[in-house]
């Protein structure tokens with residue numbers, strides 16, 4: 693995250709080692725949205741509560757991604773809430789199973805909420821709860837269901853598209869699965885826009901969303917290209933990353949901790965050919981985990 697980013701958002705809280713940020717534009721959009729809504733409630737309070745509950749559900753969904761990613765040994769320490777939703781910055785280890793679990797855990801939170809609200813809500817009619825509270829809980833059911841359905845669209849980079857990518861990874865490999873998913877993402881986004889225009893509900897927000905989806909697909913194409921180039925580079929047989937099992941590259945991709953010179957640590961047994969300094973740990977360029985050199989040796 694660049695330093696410029698930190699001025700556009702502020703820290704809300706930190707829990708389970710994950711810091712939650714709110715982008716300043718969230719307030720602008722919140723005020724606009726609340727003023728535009730034809731209130732379904734007799735008082736403004738419930739209207740605000742519903743808007744906050746929407747982001748509460750989004751936050752739980754993002755925590756699903758972050759906690760699952762950490763569970764499989766990845767990095768995830770930031771969630772940013774935007775006017776259009778949330779982003780969990782997750783970096784799971786590059787294995788199809790680990791990526792699949794990190795992505796699927798978000799929608800699974802919504803599935804859990806769907807079951808909970810579907811079981812509890814029918815009992816509230818005719819209970820002592822005020823009518824507005826019952827209405828609020830049914831609105832939560834609907835908001836949660838809509839978020840789940842939207843997120844599961846198989847349009848990369850929506851969760852559905854990323855789940856599809858992780859499933860294709862098992863069959864096609866890391867780079868080709870991303871290429872196919874990003875292609876389907878472009879086709880799906882175009883379909884979404886055509887559908888919205890044809891049904892006369894195209895809006896400024898759908899335009900922003902489409903732009904975001906397409907730019908992420910473009911990043912996906914570039915990453916797929918880099919990954920396929922990386923896959924073709926020569927490797928050191930006899931070594932493998934203890935975390936992700938990737939064989940290390942035959943390249944000067946490591947830096948001596950003493951003299952800062954780049955060298956191929958696997959060609960020199962983790963001892964710098966320039967100054968003789970030994971590297972206490974060797975980092976994996978692919979999953980960014982570091983381990984003592986001896987743990988890399990295949991037996």
Ligand SMILES: [Zn+2]
Pocket residue numbers: 753757798799843851
């Ligand atoms: Zn998600």
Ligand SMILES: [Zn+2]
Pocket residue numbers: 933934935936937938976977978979980981
């Ligand atoms: Zn690795």
Ligand SMILES: [Zn+2]
Pocket residue numbers: 948949950951952953964965966967968969
């Ligand atoms: Zn050195």
